[in-house]
Amino acid sequence: MFEHAPALVYFSQQLLNGLTLGAIYGLIALGYSMVFSILGLINFAHGEIFMIGGYIAFLAVTLFLGFGLSPALVLLLTFTAAIIITSGVGFTLERICYRPLRGAAKLAPFITAIGASIFLQNAVQLWQGSQPKALAQFLTTQYELFPGLVISATQLLILGAGGLLLVLFTLLINKTSFGRQQRAVQQDALMAGLLGIHVNRVISATFMLGAALAAVAGTFVLLYYGVVDFTMGYLAGMKAFAAAVLGGIGSLPGAIVGGLILGLTETFWAGYIGADYKHALGFFVLILVLLLRPQGLFGKPEVEKV
Amino acid sequence: MLKIENLRAGYGRNTVLEDINLSVNEGEIVTLIGANGAGKSTLLLTISGVVKAQQGRILLDDTPITGLNPPTIARLRLAHAPEGRRIFGRLTVRENLLLGATVTNGKTTKQDMEWLLGLFPRLGERLEQRGGTLSGGEQQMLAIARALMSKPRLLLLDEPSLGLAPLIAKQIFEIITAVSLHQKLAVLLVEQNASAALKIAQRGYVLQKGRIVLSGDSAALLVNPEIRSAYLGGH
Numbered sequence: 248m249f250e251h252a253p254a255l256v257y258f259s260q261q262l263l264n265g266l267t268l269g270a271i272y273g274l275i276a277l278g279y280s281m282v283f284s285i286l287g288l289i290n291f292a293h294g295e296i297f298m299i300g301g302y303i304a305f306l307a308v309t310l311f312l313g314f315g316l317s318p319a320l321v322l323l324l325t326f327t328a329a330i331i332i333t334s335g336v337g338f339t340l341e342r343i344c345y346r347p348l349r350g351a352a353k354l355a356p357f358i359t360a361i362g363a364s365i366f367l368q369n370a371v372q373l374w375q376g377s378q379p380k381a382l383a384q385f386l387t388t389q390y391e392l393f394p395g396l397v398i399s400a401t402q403l404l405i406l407g408a409g410g411l412l413l414v415l416f417t418l419l420i421n422k423t424s425f426g427r428q429q430r431a432v433q434q435d436a437l438m439a440g441l442l443g444i445h446v447n448r449v450i451s452a453t454f455m456l457g458a459a460l461a462a463v464a465g466t467f468v469l470l471y472y473g474v475v476d477f478t479m480g481y482l483a484g485m486k487a488f489a490a491a492v493l494g495g496i497g498s499l500p501g502a503i504v505g506g507l508i509l510g511l512t513e514t515f516w517a518g519y520i521g522a523d524y525k526h527a528l529g530f531f532v533l534i535l536v537l538l539l540r541p542q543g544l545f546g547k548p549e550v551e552k553v
Numbered sequence: 554m555l556k557i558e559n560l561r562a563g564y565g566r567n568t569v570l571e572d573i574n575l576s577v578n579e580g581e582i583v584t585l586i587g588a589n590g591a592g593k594s595t596l597l598l599t600i601s602g603v604v605k606a607q608q609g610r611i612l613l614d615d616t617p618i619t620g621l622n623p624p625t626i627a628r629l630r631l632a633h634a635p636e637g638r639r640i641f642g643r644l645t646v647r648e649n650l651l652l653g654a655t656v657t658n659g660k661t662t663k664q665d666m667e668w669l670l671g672l673f674p675r676l677g678e679r680l681e682q683r684g685g686t687l688s689g690g691e692q693q694m695l696a697i698a699r700a701l702m703s704k705p706r707l708l709l710l711d712e713p714s715l716g717l718a719p720l721i722a723k724q725i726f727e728i729i730t731a732v733s734l735h736q737k738l739a740v741l742l743v744e745q746n747a748s749a750a751l752k753i754a755q756r757g758y759v760l761q762k763g764r765i766v767l768s769g770d771s772a773a774l775l776v777n778p779e780i781r782s783a784y785l786g787g788h
Contacts (some may be wrong), residue, residue: 424651431641431652438639441601443627443656443703 256395261518262511267402267471269510270409274464276494276502277416278457284497285433287353291360292340294484295347295367297459300333300465301475302371305380307470318386322404330463336367337458339450346447354463364480371477386470401470412463413503416456420499429453434498439458482526489533495546504544508532554579554739555600555631555707559610562599568607569595570763577707580737582730583748584771586784587760593743594636596760597709600741601633602626613707616755628656632705636712638696642685646676649684649695653702660704669698672728690721697725701732701744707739722746726753747784751775759784 274327282290307325316324344363344385348356388400420426431439432449440446468483469475490509494501509529519523560573569592577583585593599603600611602623610668611619618626627633632653641649650666670677673694679687684695693713700708710729712724730753734738744750751757751771759767759780767780 427644427648427652428655430644430648434641434643435639437603437623438635438641439652440623441603441627441633441635441651442699443624444652445624 253395256393258516259396261514261522263298263396263398263402264518265511266507267405267510267516268514269507270405270413271361271464271467271471271506272483272487272490273413273503273506274409274460275483276469276490276506277413278461279488279491280494280496280502281457283491285429285450288345288356288357289488290345290457291357291484291488292344292363292367293457293461294480294482294487295364295371296333296337296340296480297461297465297468297487297536298475298477298480299336299367299371300329300458300462301469301479302380302465302477303332303383304329304466304469305475308382308385312383312385315448326466328465329466330459333462333465334455334458337454338459340458341454346450348452365486368477368480375477377477378490379474382469382473385473396521399471403466405467405471409463409467412460416460417499425449425452430470431504444472448527471499486526486529489529492543493533493536495543498543498545498547501543501545554614555741556612556615557600558610558612558624560596560599560611561607562595562604562609563607564595567702568763569604570599573609573765573769575758575765577739577741578708579739580733580753581756582733582742584742584744584747584754584757585760586744586747586757586758588779588783589741589745591760592763593760594711597633597635597711597741597743600626600709601631604614627703630656630701630704630706631709632707633709634696634700634711634713635709636715640684640687640692640695640699643683645681645683646687646695649699650676650702653699665704669701672732673698680755684738690717690725693717693721693725697728701738705738707741709741709743711743712745713742714744714749722749727763729753747780748775748786 275293278293278296279290296305304325307328308321311321311324336465340363345356346358346400348359358527359538386400389397420429428439428444428449429445431442436446465475466480486509487506490505491502492505492550494503494505509532512532513525516528555571555577557575561568561571563569573596585596587593593725595604600622601604602618602625606619607617610617610742613629613631618629641652650655675691676695676698684692687695695708697713713725713729717725726749729740729742732738742750742754751774754771757768757771757774758765759774767774767777
């Protein structure tokens with residue numbers, strides 16, 4: 248039936264591409280949302296964490312391919328390395344930049360976040376050079392589902408592993424004792440401390456978790472587009488932030504849905520209308536949603552305590 | 554078990570409490586009465602490590618705990634149910650209770666939970682409900698039950714009857730008395746309802762402008778003319 252409906256094939260292809268992009272935005276957006284809900288901080292350096300994840304993945308793939316390992320093993324090692332090292336960066340960022348400012352006026356950590364973002368970008372530029380890093384041929388298999396409808400191995404990986412990760416992550420937050428402690432700290436850190444919860448450890452773990460998800464997103468982007476560069480964190484970070492706000496900042500399902508909406512809108516816009524205003528579109532959608540629902544799709548309106 | 558020596562504490566450079574000497578023995582209910590702003594809540598917060606002591610010592614079983622952070626102190630089986638209940642409103646009743654057991658490293662058993670739900674049957678009916686949807690009395694019960702989940706040896710209890718109907722407040726005082734008796738739980742009770750507090754406590758301290766001005770057996774305090782006129786409505 249597909250042969251006779253090129254429009255449907257085209258639509259399905261855009262849908263597939265949009266979901267792939269949306270999953271990546273969603274993974275980054277979760278980090279924004281988690282940190283915001285626990286500290287009330289927009290961590291503008293989060294885009295850079297994602298970028299660093301991409302670079303670590305690039306170096307790891309190159310290194311492990313050089314050993315002549317099998318693609319599956321290379322992937323496994325790459326994800327492991329990217330997650331571990333990037334979580335370390337997230338942990339350090341919180342310790343050095345944000346923890347000393349706990350309790351300071353909100354503007355101070357916010358400006359620090361912008362500073363950290365500029366610092367990390369430049370540090371990576373000095374370390375890896377300003378030229379984008381392109382990946383040698385890796386994981387380039389494509390499967391034709393129907394004539395004209397193509398899914399790449401990378402897309403399968405992103406949709407499969409990304410989806411699984413989002414499910415596992417939701418379970419972690421909602422069903423485990425760590426997740427319970429995390430939600431308690433979000434709501435009332437003082438009370439959580441009185442119950443014996445080590446609030447600082449929970450906050451560190453939150454930053455590491457957010458960074459780990461961003462590292463996975465960075466690895467996905469590297470595999471999907473085959474290239475990383477030191478400025479890629481800025482736009483991706485901004486869009487993921489828009490996705491988090493769109494979904495209702497602080498809401499985890501909101502971050503995921505916001506990411507998917509953004510990915511799909513962008514892809515369909517580019518596919519049907521033109522790539523010209525693709526990057527601005529996400530923010531247009533954001534403004535539209537906020538006009539109608541200021542708390543975002545899944546957010547709860549702020550209620551003043553009496 | 555709790556001993557406070559020459560304590561001075563406050564916020565930043567401001568001193569709220571001065572020259573506090575106080576003790577609570579094992580299994581004993583001790584009440585702290587005083588007007589609004591006398592420093593009662595600040596004293597509890599200083600014991601649990603939220604407010605920093607500026608001078609003096611706080612000893613738990615002869616070991617100084619001054620300067621330790623709140624989670625470390627909580628892990629010494631000192632539970633604090635603070636002012637305003639501070640229920641996690643977006644978490645369920647069950648989750649609130651489980652969080653109370655954080656310090657027991659899984660040693661709070663099903664039986665412990667069932668025992669608590671026996672004390673507070675209303676909570677048992679609302680286990681999967683969000684804390685924020687409970688009534689004031691139920692929230693207070695949840696706050697106390699959550700504190701008891703840690704199997705504490707000392708409970709700091711701040712204004713448990715605040716905003717509650719007299720009948721519910723009475724029920725809560727009865728439960729506290731029973732638990733203290735059966736579990737050998739020591740309680741340091743801050744209460745605006747001084748007569749109710751003195752009736753269940755063995756001893757009491759009167760705090761005025763950050764200093765302890767009077768202390769003694771509850772029975773003696775209940776008939777003390779100064780206390781009667783200042784805190785018991787004069788009858």
